[in-house]
Amino acid sequence: IFVCVFADLTRGAMTEFQEKLREQHEESMHRELEALLVTADKAGAEISRKDFDGFKKLFHRFLQVKGPSVDWAKINRPPEDSIQPYEKIRAKGLPDNITACLNKLAVVKLNGGLGTSMGCKGPKSLISVRNENTFLDLTVQQIEHLNKTFNADVPLVLMNSFNTDEDTKKILQKYKHHRVNIHTFNQSRYPRINKESLLPIAKNMGVNGDNSEAWYPPGHGDIYASFSNSGLLKKLIAEGKEYIFVSNIDNLGATVDLFILHHLMSQPADRRCEFIMEVTDKTRADVKGGTLIQYEDHLRLLEIAQVPKAHVDEFKSVTKFKIFNTNNLWISLPAIKRLQENNNMDLEIIVNPKTLDGGLNVIQLETAVGAAIKSFKNAMGINVPRSRFLPVKTSSDLLLVMSNLYSLEAGSLTMSKKREFPTTPHVKLGSSFTKVQDFLTRFENIPDMLELDHLTVSGDVTFGKNVSLKGTVIIIANHGDRIDIPAGAMLENKIVSGNLRILDH
Secondary structure, three states, X not given: OHHHHHHHHHHHHHHHHHHHHHHHHHHHHHHHHHHHHHOOOHHHHHHHHHHHHHHHHHHHHHHHOOOOOOOHHHXXXXXXXXXXXXXXXHOOOOOOOHHHHHOOEEEEEEEOOEOHHXXXXXXXXXXXXXXXXXXXXXXXXXXXXXXXXXXXXXXEEEEEOOOOHHHHHHHHHHHOOOOOOEEEEEOOOEEOEEOOOOOEOOOOOOOOHHHHHHEEOOOHHHHHHHHHHOOHHHHHHHOOOOEEEEEEOOEOOOOOOHHHHHHHHOOOHHHOOOEEEEEEEXXXXXXXXXXXXXXXXXXXXXXXXXXXXXXXXXXXXXXXXXXXXXXXXXXXXXXXXXXXXXXXXXXXXXXXXEEOOOOOEEEEEEOOHHHHHHHOOOOEEEEOOHHHOOEOOOHHHHHHHHOXXXXXXXXXXXXXXXXXXXXXXXEEEOHHHOOHHHHHHOEOOOOEEEXXXXXXXXXXXXXXXXXXXXXXXXEEOOOOOOEEEOOOOEEEEEEEEOOEOOOXX
């Protein structure tokens, strides 16, 4: 008995000690944030105070939660009817008045990311992806085409971050005479915190010089709070908008789908679906993508960061979790307003550890937009064709979308009818191709890839004009070697290695 009592007392003392420690961390954090606000100008301080209010809530929850946020034993597959096949949605057809449906929609593109992973300065959305068109150009063309075709008024809303806002706004001038109203709002700016002290590393509110690494945009889950804080949520509701279609600006497959829109609009008022997540079948390339599960009677997004280490392989399995989240989401505006006002938006925290250039270990507290699915009423998934997920994250992706595998019409890319199989080839370009600038100098023009299944390129390799690649092609130039694929070459099921130089005479 004594042992049990002693253990209980120790546990009690530990809990009390941890509680005290948590309070101390919070008090120190609040003090530091106040000290930072003093260094801001008046307009900046007002915005930053709103940002910091959100950060304090996140930090408070971060201190409360320890270990993985899911109990693996409680995870179930979603019920059959909670994820509908796209064919079933499409079979309903379209209403006579598509314009009325479109006039209740706004398109939101997540535009907070930089092009650094592809060796580019500035916003990723300003990288040219096809015929000199940037991601942003294609988006504007798509929506303008919708508005003209159906005589509708679908506005485009860009969620920028402090990293992309200035450059994006400069570019927006060029769309003044296009038939699309463009609005922007800014994602919050949160302080990175020292992993050991759990305090901000920022010295002041500036974003330049030594302080440039002190801040981060807190993931796209921040959309709900920042959209609401910006006043834009209220404005769109007042204009009669009911839904937003949210997607990443680098997903070229995320176009407005009229069948899904009609499905949303045709639900009875008492069973209105407030949230649709587009999911698609997992392939080996997508094993890290978040998946939908049933958890405590709710549909819930499960991200790899939330999975206990012992179950990571199970999470990656293509047999147990067959689908993943494309991050194409359809969300009810009045529902966002209700959940924000009642403080009922419950998003799991993603703790993202980073090591800065100087070797300092920091953590970023982030959230994901899709994680809110469990807070919305009558939420569902739609299993869409793979063509609605065409992200450009690397130069290998860029090669695919620049090639003749796709045709471009009114800002939308579709798989060429000349390709016999609807699958996308698997392309792996080596580190010499990582930066867009280097990538472009290595191709005189983009090879014909209509019959390609698999391409691997490694080392110092260049491609001449009008090269054709078919089947499986592997080209490997070892260190110190160089391979120039000659103009007009046709490679079908070939492995090319060694040294091949073609010099102008």
